[in-house]
Amino acid sequence: MxxxxxxxxxxxxxxxxxxxxxxxxxxxxxxxxxxxxxxxxxxxxxxxxxxxxxxxxxxxxxEDFQRCLLPHVSGRAGRTLVERRLSHAFRDTPFRHADIQDRDSEGRRDDHTVFSALTxxxxxxxxxxxxxxxxxxxxxxxxxxxxxxxxxxxxxxxxxxxxxxxxxxxxxxxxxxxxxxxxxxxxxxxxxxxxxxxxxxxxxxxxxxxxxxxxxxxxxxxxxxxxxxxxxxxxxxxxxxxxxxxxxxxxxxxxxxxxxxxxxxxxxxxxxxxxxxxxxxxxxxxxxPGAAGRFYQLWRARLALNCASAAIAAVGAVWLLASLWGSVRDGQEATRLLAEAAQYDARYRAIMATLPPTAARSANMKAAVQLDRLLGATAPAPAPLVALVSRSLERAPAIRLLALDWQVQQPVLAQTGAGAGATLVAPAAGDTTDPMAASVVGLPSAPVQVLRIDGEIEVGPSDYRAIVDSVNQFALDMAGNPGVAVHIVEAPLDVRQSVKLSGKTDAGDSGVKPRFVINVTWKP
Known part of the structure; x- marks a missing residue:
C-alpha cells in the first residue's frame, strides 16, 4: 500500500x-x-x-521518555506486564508507547525498555x-x-x-x-x-x-x-x-x-x-489512535474487497479472451479440416473415375473385408481348446490319448426366427436341411465348443485307486481353466453304488488297459 x-x-x-x-x-x-x-x-x-x-x-x-529494565517475559504475560508498567508510568494520557530495544548480556538478561508518552x-x-x-x-x-x-x-x-x-x-x-x-x-x-x-x-x-x-x-x-x-x-x-x-x-x-x-x-x-x-x-x-482507527480498518477492508473484485475481473477478462481465441482457432482448424476433406473427396472421385467398372460396389467390398476380419477374430478353431488339453496331459503322465472329437455346439433357433442368430445361408427351395446359425461361425461372438476325449490309463491293472485318481485329477485340472466344464461320460471303473462289482483282481488280459471318455465344453 x-x-x-x-x-x-x-x-x-x-x-x-x-x-x-x-x-x-x-x-x-x-x-x-x-x-x-x-x-x-x-x-x-x-x-x-x-x-x-x-x-x-x-x-x-x-513528550516524556523513561528508561527501565523489565524481566524478559514472552507471550501474553509479557504484553500484560508491559501494559501494566506503562499505565503506571503515564496514567493521565492514552497516548503511550513501549519500545523493547535489547537485553542485558549477563544475569537475568532483562529487557531494556523505553517508555514514552504524549503527556x-x-x-x-x-x-x-x-x-x-x-x-x-x-x-x-x-x-x-x-x-x-x-x-x-x-x-x-x-x-x-x-x-x-x-x-x-x-x-x-x-x-x-x-x-x-x-x-x-x-x-x-x-x-x-x-x-x-x-x-x-x-x-x-x-x-x-x-x-x-x-x-x-x-x-x-x-x-x-x-x-x-x-x-x-x-x-x-x-x-x-x-x-x-x-x-x-x-x-x-x-x-x-x-x-x-x-x-x-x-x-x-x-x-x-x-x-x-x-x-x-x-x-x-x-x-x-483510539476510536478514530476504526475507519482505517474499514478502509482496509474496502480496499481488500476492491482488489479482490479487480482480480476476479482480470481473471474473467483473461478467461474470456482465451475462450474467444480458442473459438477463433477452432473455427480456423475446422475450416482447414473441411478443405482437406474436400481435397481427399476430389482425389477419391478422380481415382475412382479412372478404374474400370466392378460388379460389386465399394460399400459391399468394405463390408466383406470387415466380415472377414470379424470371422478371423471370433471364428471357432480347435487349436486353443487342444492347447488346454495338452497342458493338462503334461501334468497327467499316466493318461494316453486315443481319439479327439471336436465339435461346435449348434444353438437352438427360436420358433419366431429371432433365436441365437440369423442364418448364414438361406436354404434352397425344397431343401430340408437345417439352416446354419450365424453364431456357429463366430457371429456375433465365439460359439461354444465341445471336445470328446477318448483315452486309456497306463498303470497296473490291479491299481484301481491310481486309475480312478488319474482320471479325476485330469478332469479337475481341465475344469480349472476359465470357461471350461468337464463331464466324465465313461469312467475306467464303474464305482456307482447301484452297479454290482464282479470279476477277479488278478484275472483278465494284462494287455487291456482301462479306458475312459470325457466331454470338455468350452465357452471362449
Missing amino acids: AVLPKQLFYVTNDRLCAFDWRAGALAPGPCFSADRDGMDAFARYLDGAQGTRACLVADLVE NAAMVQPWVGVMEQNKIPLAGLYSAAHLSAKLVRRMGIAQNHLLLIAEQGGGLRQSYFQGPYLKFSRLTVLAAHDDVIDATALETAKMQQFLTSTRLLGRGDMLHVVVLAPSARVAALEQRCEDDPELAYHFIDIDSACARLKLAGGVDTAEQLLLGLLGRDSLPSQYP
Whole structure:
C-alpha cells in the first residue's frame, strides 16, 4: 500500500500542517492554528477526503521518555506486564508507547525498555476528534522523535553515543541514541528572536551535561553530534560549533540527506524529511489512535474487497479472451479440416473415375473385408481348446490319448426366427436341411465348443485307486481353466453304488488297459 496516496499531518504545540504524498513525492499543504477557527478550517479541509488514509505526526514539547529494565517475559504475560508498567508510568494520557530495544548480556538478561508518552493529550485529541467526525481513515499516530530513529538507521549514521539535532516545526529537536536505539529526546521551543545557530551550540552543551549527569554518557566517552540543517546554514554552523576531546560535530545538509534516503525533490526541512520516510514506508502506529482507527480498518477492508473484485475481473477478462481465441482457432482448424476433406473427396472421385467398372460396389467390398476380419477374430478353431488339453496331459503322465472329437455346439433357433442368430445361408427351395446359425461361425461372438476325449490309463491293472485318481485329477485340472466344464461320460471303473462289482483282481488280459471318455465344453 506504499504506492497509494496518503494525507500526512504534522502537529506542533500551536498548529497543524497538512501534506500530500502522491506518486512518491511530498507536496506541502495549508496549516491550521490550534484554535476554534483553525479547527473549523481543518474540518472543511477534510470534507470529501474520506477515501485517503491519513497519518498524524506529533512534534510536541509534552513528550516524556523513561528508561527501565523489565524481566524478559514472552507471550501474553509479557504484553500484560508491559501494559501494566506503562499505565503506571503515564496514567493521565492514552497516548503511550513501549519500545523493547535489547537485553542485558549477563544475569537475568532483562529487557531494556523505553517508555514514552504524549503527556498533554489535549494537544492531540482535538485534531484526532475532528478526523473522527469526518470519518478519516487514520492509519496511525506517530512521534517525530521515534521517526528520527528510523532516520538514523536509514542514513547509516549510528554511533555508540549519537546526538541528532534538527530544526523542526516545533522547535529544535535533540534526540540521543546509543547505537540504533533512541534513549531520550527533548524539544526546545525557539522564540522569533532566537538565533538557531547559537541555540544549536548552547543546547548541545546542555544536552551533554544532562547525559553525563544521568550516566547515559560516561566520562571520556565521545559524543557524536549530527546536525541536520539547510545547505545555506551549514557553513555558519561549522564556524560556531567547535569540536573538543569529548565532542565531535557532523553537519549534513537536507539535500544530502534526501540523496541518502532516495527521496524525491521538494524536501526543504527536517520535518519534511521525516514525513517523506513515513509516506514511502507503511509503519505501524506508535501511539494508539483510539476510536478514530476504526475507519482505517474499514478502509482496509474496502480496499481488500476492491482488489479482490479487480482480480476476479482480470481473471474473467483473461478467461474470456482465451475462450474467444480458442473459438477463433477452432473455427480456423475446422475450416482447414473441411478443405482437406474436400481435397481427399476430389482425389477419391478422380481415382475412382479412372478404374474400370466392378460388379460389386465399394460399400459391399468394405463390408466383406470387415466380415472377414470379424470371422478371423471370433471364428471357432480347435487349436486353443487342444492347447488346454495338452497342458493338462503334461501334468497327467499316466493318461494316453486315443481319439479327439471336436465339435461346435449348434444353438437352438427360436420358433419366431429371432433365436441365437440369423442364418448364414438361406436354404434352397425344397431343401430340408437345417439352416446354419450365424453364431456357429463366430457371429456375433465365439460359439461354444465341445471336445470328446477318448483315452486309456497306463498303470497296473490291479491299481484301481491310481486309475480312478488319474482320471479325476485330469478332469479337475481341465475344469480349472476359465470357461471350461468337464463331464466324465465313461469312467475306467464303474464305482456307482447301484452297479454290482464282479470279476477277479488278478484275472483278465494284462494287455487291456482301462479306458475312459470325457466331454470338455468350452465357452471362449
